[in-house]
Amino acid sequence: MIPSRSAIVTGASSGIGRAVALELAKAGWRLGLVGRDAGRLAQVAHACGGDVQTLAIDMRDTGAFAEFVAGFGAVDFYVSNHGVLDGRHEGELVENARVADDVLAINLTSAVAALHVVLPGMRLREKGQIVLVSSLAGLSPLPDAPAYSASKAGLVMYGLSLREALRATGVGVSVCCPGYVSSPMQAEHLGHRPHEITPEDAARRIVKGALANKRLFGFPAPLWPEALFSLLVPENVLRWFNSKLRFTVKKD
């Protein structure tokens, strides 16, 4: 469904977003890359080569993002990928309120606000593809990071709702739920990370699934169906299943 080749990727300065940017660059896409760290963003742009614009901002600054999008021109593919992992730190039973507030503001509120920046242009042109990078944590509750889980669940439901609302408009919305990916984010995750894959592998799957306009997709195989069914299984079964996946988050 994607004929032309202009994409904006958020969270492009690192990990999965960086790998998505490189994947799209290889295929000749014109790119707009957004992240917070200007230096790392410039390195990614350099590695991409070709036609690349960058913007170093906090995505909670929706006004700055809107200015960038206005200058960028038509967006055919929007990869909403920026996000932070935070949760229970060592010695805590539950994450604190500030952590919960920040995680929701970045991962969910700013992502929704940014969607509404990109959407009017796509609707006007009656074409475009959006992918929201959620997480398996958006389907299976994480006791060690409730706000992270809630933010990703919010993206799942926002994306699926939006997809249906836009069904007849030519604008497609996909939601992707990755499992463990060996990015810098995972260095902060102190716990077992089964079936971890590389950012490059994740990026290939995200781009492929989104450009095929898949509704909801996730990986890797063993964890994806488990996450899908997690709300249906009895609580004690889920607890047993997830007992090896408990973790704390390390923040400097």
Ligand SMILES: NC(=O)c1ccc[n+]([C@@H]2O[C@H](COP(=O)([O-])OP(=O)(O)OC[C@H]3O[C@@H](n4cnc5c(N)ncnc54)[C@H](OP(=O)(O)O)[C@@H]3O)[C@@H](O)[C@H]2O)c1
């Ligand atoms: N890694 C995993 O196992 C995993 C699993 C499931 C889902 N995900 C999701 O995949 C996405 C990418 O994560 P990743 O693993 O690639 O992590 P990462 O390497 O830490 O990258 C996160 C990216 O988001 C950007 N970012 C964070 N907060 C931002 C903000 N307030 N404003 C603008 N940009 C911001 C970061 O920018 P700077 O680095 O410049 O600050 C960075 O480019 C996230 O949404 C994450 O929740 C990751």
